[in-house]
Amino acid sequence: KAGVTQTPRYLIKTRGQQVTLSCSPISGHRSVSWYQQTPGQGLQFLFEYFSETQRNKGNFPGRFSGRQFSNSRSEMNVSTLELGDSALYLCASSLAGGRQETQYFGPGTRLLVL
Amino acid sequence: GENVEQHPSTLSVQEGDSAVIKCTYSDSASNYFPWYKQELGKGPQLIIDIRSNVGEKKDQRIAVTLNKTAKHFSLHITETQPEDSAVYFCAASLYGQNFVFGPGTRLSVLP
Numbered sequence: 001k002a003g004v005t006q007t008p009r010y011l012i013k014t015r016g017q018q019v020t021l022s023c024s025p026i027s028g029h030r031s032v033s034w035y036q037q038t039p040g041q042g043l044q045f046l047f048e049y050f051s052e053t054q055r056n057k058g059n060f061p062g063r064f065s066g067r068q069f070s071n072s073r074s075e076m077n078v079s080t081l082e083l084g085d086s087a088l089y090l091c092a093s094s095l096a097g098g099r100q101e102t103q104y105f106g107p108g109t110r111l112l113v114l
Numbered sequence: 115g116e117n118v119e120q121h122p123s124t125l126s127v128q129e130g131d132s133a134v135i136k137c138t139y140s141d142s143a144s145n146y147f148p149w150y151k152q153e154l155g156k157g158p159q160l161i162i163d164i165r166s167n168v169g170e171k172k173d174q175r176i177a178v179t180l181n182k183t184a185k186h187f188s189l190h191i192t193e194t195q196p197e198d199s200a201v202y203f204c205a206a207s208l209y210g211q212n213f214v215f216g217p218g219t220r221l222s223v224l225p
Contacts, residue, residue: 004157033212043158043203043215056212090157100146100165100207105157 002027004093004106012112018079021109023091025072029104031055031097032074034066037088037108046089049074050097078111086113116141116208120216127194128224135219137204138186146207147187149178152218153200161202162189194223 005024013019025032033056034046045058049068066076072093078085088110092103117140127133139147145166150158164171164178164187171178175194180187191198201220205213 042217045212045214048212092157097212102148102160102163103213104160105150107155107157 004091004104006089006091006106006109008109009107010110010112012114013081014114015081015083017081018077019081019111021076021089021091021111023074023076023093023106025074025091025093026104029093029095030072031094031101032068032072033092033094033097033103034074034076035090035092036060037090038086043090046076048097055097081113083113086111116144116206116214118204118206118214118216120204120219122219123217124220124222126222126224129194129196131194133189133191133194133198133221133223135189135202135204135221136186137188137206137216138184139206139214140185141206141208142182142185144206144208147178147180148205148207148213149189150203150205150215151200152203158203191221194221196223196225199223 007022031050033048037043048056052068063079068074088108090108092105094101094103120137148163151161152158164180175192177190201218203218204216
């Protein structure tokens with residue numbers, strides 16, 4: 001089975017721009033979660049989507065948003081980029097996102113904001 | 115909310131020795147505890163997990179122990195090899211926020 005894929009792998013943007021990242025989950029997985037990883041804050045939960053609905057949300061500003069399509073693929077959008085948004089953005093998929101369910105991570109998209 | 119602490123932040127061992135990484139969590143309602151290994155340029159990969167109704171789980175050279183009373187769990191790697199060098203993250207599952215991760219431990223296995 002193919003793993004979680006994320007595109008693009010690397011991205012350079014300037015402050016004030018917006019960016020859209022894409023995640024394709026493992027076939028059959030319906031839950032997609034997004035995380036931000038930085039050296040200072042570690043891995044932080046952004047939000048989770050299940051059946052095209054945002055089910056859980058972390059403590060991030062409204063500039064961070066996402067959506068999920070009927071084929072379970074998900075996109076994450078960050079508007080009005082700030083320098084502090086530079087990070088590795090990871091998505092993880094699981095079958096249904098239950099509390100004891102294994103999450104499988106993609107390779108991440110590395111975003112650099114200049 | 116949930117808080118997960120992880121120690122040590124860096125760990126160096128000689129090849130063949132054992133490595134132990136410890137995590138503590140704050141929410142007694144958490145009941146799923148996975149461990150992930152992250153190599154340079156890659157996303158985290160699940161290496162072992164444990165649920166709250168189990169005290170210990172082993173998979174070849176890797177084992178995890180859980181003490182629910184004390185709210186801590188540990189990763190044990192025996193007979194370490196250079197390819198075990200990576201950053202290891204523990205996590206605890208919390209309803210409403212998915213997983214809360216520890217800050218990570220950078221393990222270096224010296225040949």
